[in-house]
Amino acid sequence: MTAGAGRMGLTSPPFLQLGTHVSIRGGLALALERGEVLGCGSVQIFSHSSRTWAAPVISEQEIRAFVSRHRESSVGPVLMHASYLVNAATSDPDKRRKSAAALREDWLLANRLGVYGLVLHPGSAAGQTDPAAISRSAEMVRETVDLATGGSTRLLLENTAGGGRTLGRDPETMKHLVDQVNRPEKVGLCLDSCHLLAAGAEIRTPLSYEKVVSAWSGAAGTAGIRAWHLNDALFERGSGRDRHAHIGKGAIGLWFFWKLLEDPRFRGVPMVLETPKTDDIREDRLNLAILKRLSRQETFRPDDPEIVDCLAELETVA
Ligand SMILES: [Zn+2]
Ligand SMILES: [Zn+2]
Numbered sequence: 001m002t003a004g005a006g007r008m009g010l011t012s013p014p015f016l017q018l019g020t021h022v023s024i025r026g027g028l029a030l031a032l033e034r035g036e037v038l039g040c041g042s043v044q045i046f047s048h049s050s051r052t053w054a055a056p057v058i059s060e061q062e063i064r065a066f067v068s069r070h071r072e073s074s075v076g077p078v079l080m081h082a083s084y085l086v087n088a089a090t091s092d093p094d095k096r097r098k099s100a101a102a103l104r105e106d107w108l109l110a111n112r113l114g115v116y117g118l119v120l121h122p123g124s125a126a127g128q129t130d131p132a133a134i135s136r137s138a139e140m141v142r143e144t145v146d147l148a149t150g151g152s153t154r155l156l157l158e159n160t161a162g163g164g165r166t167l168g169r170d171p172e173t174m175k176h177l178v179d180q181v182n183r184p185e186k187v188g189l190c191l192d193s194c195h196l197l198a199a200g201a202e203i204r205t206p207l208s209y210e211k212v213v214s215a216w217s218g219a220a221g222t223a224g225i226r227a228w229h230l231n232d233a234l235f236e237r238g239s240g241r242d243r244h245a246h247i248g249k250g251a252i253g254l255w256f257f258w259k260l261l262e263d264p265r266f267r268g269v270p271m272v273l274e275t276p277k278t279d280d281i282r283e284d285r286l287n288l289a290i291l292k293r294l295s296r297q298e299t300f301r302p303d304d305p306e307i308v309d310c311l312a313e314l315e316t317v318a
Contacts, residue, residue: 017041017042017076017077017268017269017270017271018040018041018042018230018271018272018288018291018292018295019035019038019040019041019042019043019044019075019270019271019272019273019288020035020038020040020043020044020272020273020274020275020284020287020288021043021044021045021081021272021273021274022034022035022038022040022043022044022045023045024045024046024047024048027062027065027066028045028058028062028063028065028066028113029062029065029066029069031043031045031066031078032066032069032070032073032075032078033069034281035073035075036073036074036075037281038281038284038285038288039074039288040074040075040272040288041074041075041076041077041270042075042076042077042078042079042116042270042271042272043075043078043079043272044078044079044080044081044119044229044272044274045078045079045080045081046080046081046083047080047082047083047105047106047109047110048083051083051084051085052083052085053083053085053098053102055102055105058109063109063112063113066113067112067113067114070113070114076270077116077117077227077270078113078114078115078116079115079116079117079118079119079156079190079227079270079272080106080109080110080113080115080117080118080119081118081119082102082103082106082118082119082120082121083102083106084121085098085099085102086099086102086103086106086120086121086123087099087123087124088100088103088120088122088123088136088137088140088141089122089123089124089125089128089133089134089136089137089140089167090123090124090136091127091128091132091133091136092127096136096140099140100140100143100144103120103140103144104144104147106118107144107145107147107149107153107155108147108149110151110153111149111150111151111152111153112149112151114151114152114153115151115153116153116154116226116227116270117153117154117155117156117188117190117226117227117270118153118154118155118156119156119158119190119227119229120141120155120156120157120158121157121158121160121166121168122134122137122141122157122158122160122166122167122168122173122174122177123136123137123140123166123167124164124165124166124167125165125166125167126164126165130165130167130173131176133165133167134167134173134176134177134180135180137167137177138177138180138181141155141157141177141181141183141187142180142181142182142183145181145183145186145187146183146186154186154187154188154226155186155187155188156187156188156189156190156226156227157174157177157178157187157188157189157190158189158190158191158192158195158229159174159189159190159191159192159195159196159199159216160195160199160242161192161194161195161198161199161239161240161241161242162195162198162199162200162238162240163198163240163241163242169195169199169200170199171215171216171218171219172219174189174216174219174220175218175219175221178219178220178221178223179221183223184221184222184223184224185223187223188220188223188224188225188226188227189216189219189220189223189224189225189226189227190225190226190227190228190229191216191225191227191228191229192228192229192231192274193228193229193230193231193232193233193252193256193257193260194229194231194232194233194234194242194243194244194245194250194252195229195242196212197233197237197251197252198233198235198237198238198239198240198241198242198243199238199240200237200238201237202237203252203256204252204253204255204256206259209256209259213263213265217265225265225266225269226269226270227269227270227271227272228260228266228269228270228271228272229271229272229273229274230247230257230260230271230272230273230274230275230291231244231245231247231250231273231274231275232244232245232246232247232248232249232250232251232252232253232275233245233250233251233252234250234251235251236251237251244274244275244276245275245276246275246276246283246286246287246314246317247273247275247287247290247291248290248302248307248311248314249311249314254290254294254300254302254307255300255302257290257291257294258294258297258300259300261291261294261295262295262297262298271291273287273288273291275287278317280317282313282317283314283317286310286313286314286317287310287314289306289310290307290310290311293306293307293310294307
């Protein structure tokens, strides 16, 4: 038996937590089915359209259907992404009221569904200083997670690509935010690989990978890095542009993903794709196949025929 096989036999294989963002079209429970078809160990969903304020009321029946389906599902932890419209840092009273209400709805729903983590971008500092924006964002996050729900969802703050005045492009800002929220048992970080590179972090060599991961782990403190978004980056390091690419097809390349999948600090941590896809799920299948293959490699082998085939097939999709 190889050392790798032994390790896999003793602990749950890291790919069990691998998954992708799935649609809730037709009902929340169908998201789980979509994840199962793809062999996902975790999935991410939106509670409703990510770009409108109007949230349809989700019926008691639909919530119950999701919870009971999840109990029997091979899909483990579920992430829910909060609406992109929520700006927890805004100083505009009207936008603040709307943001707080939308975030509260998502938080309550996530807890009722038994969602593992509600992912939130920390907000934009436009029109104010960074420290003021951080305080405002921390206040809204704290007020949200302090709502009694009886659930165990964590609110996961996501690092950003660094465009405009968005908060969360660097570990220092995130540390201030996490510290000010001061609820390490209710929050955590969700790191997006594309956003790391876009915001200027070098994650493609062993030494720099370690530096970056240590810095972000330090920022998270006991709140922890609780989830990953696995996306390659369409643009070069430091672009500030939030454009995701297929795994191995962007500026990040395969090595980082291999390294992350074998990093014992993230064993069991949900990792979901947010890579481009059409209605077809072929793209998801290919990206997941590459990640699963990498997760089984004891040493990095980008020339693995299965990976080479998947990369070639990704050439043919949108
Ligand atoms: Zn993301
Ligand atoms: Zn992104």
